[in-house]
Amino acid sequence: MIKFTILALIAGGLIVMDYRGSSLLPIRTGLKMLAYPLQYAVDVPYKVAHSTKGFFTEHERLSADNRELRALVGVYAARDQKYYSIAQENLRLRKQLDATPAVREKFTLAEILSVSSNPFSKDVVINKGSNDDIFVGQVALSDNNIYGQVKSVTPNSAVVIQLTDAKHAIHVRNSRTGLSALAVGTGKINLLELKHIETSMDVQTGDVFVSSGLGQLYPPDFPVAVVNSVAYNPGDSFMRVTAHSLADFTKTREVLLIWRADYSMEIIHQNTNNKAKANIDSNIAKRTNNKKKAKK
């Protein structure tokens, strides 16, 4: 009885502290690291199944894929060339205008280790962590759509919160009209709710909402959701607009994590860790060198 009371009180204390936002992060991280081997072991059969399935894909389809992808690479290379000259021009013009340099981005691919086992929160564990310079608040993409953001980090894994989590919201913009709204997660699969859209506004089913870039967290102009239904109850001050997320959260196995230059500056200030920025700079330097060589 005494033991139970003490344990219950400690648990209650932890709940209150965690809710109030006291820093229980070390405890959480320690526990997660303790459970990481188990989590990894659970995921192994799925990975093996996935890779064997991939291994036995027919040769014919692979070669067809290969041909197609080669063609695609050619197209992208040409496009990249154009992009490069535009970027150069942009840089020159910005220099003339004395404007701040445009945001540079660096990517890394992370595998999803496990989908949340908790039916009431939408988050996933990925196989990269602070050892790979992942940081809290980092943006995750899947197939060029916004997937979510990093919620917490341990040395070799991190938790990514999905757009559809009920605790998550992202500022978006209608790509057709420019109308801005807040896309809030519903906790349901692939479903978002667009809030604060007044009744006189022009919204139709099929409209694509893209990230607005306000708040400096998400990069602008990445597709987020397609409007699914628009309803209005007389008497409400706002419309009820639901939208399907463009990232398919049920099928994604990998996410793309991005660094933007302004974030990497922050990292450097926080950790005096120059790795991320050095990588970006060396990548850019390499590119310019290559291009110079090519020009010669």
Next chain:
Amino acid sequence: MDEIIPRFKGAIIVSLVLAFILMILPLREDWLVWRPEWLALTIIHWGLVSPQRSSLLLVWFIGLMVDALYGSILGQHALGYAIVLYMTLRMRPRVIADSFFQQIFIVFIVLGTYLLINLWILGVTGHSPKGWSYWWTVASSIVVWPFYHYFLQIFHLKKKSF
């Protein structure tokens, strides 16, 4: 029911770890709400068959691990599992622990209380689940209980009969 001796030292921990794996096994999203409360069932099982060896501290700590992995508020499952074991231990002398229907009754009451307290904590911290799907796990847990209870006997020391 007499106190049952686990087959080997740490058998309880091994069974709890197995239940933990079942709890974090990836499932299709629409089946998630039907996942039985494996850990709670395991705790009830050991509370019923081996009350002397069930440790509140152990289940409390496992609950803390669940909280860390689930991303729920720290202490929620710890408190929940401590309550599950405590209630089971307190109810055990009041029922015939061997009887099938009385066991089901215990599982129902204990899981109900556990889920209700979880629901309160979720509600207070501001993200309570919508709809009845939250309670479906009680049904699946009760359906699974007889088989799981039988299966967990592989962790019991067999008495020699001759």
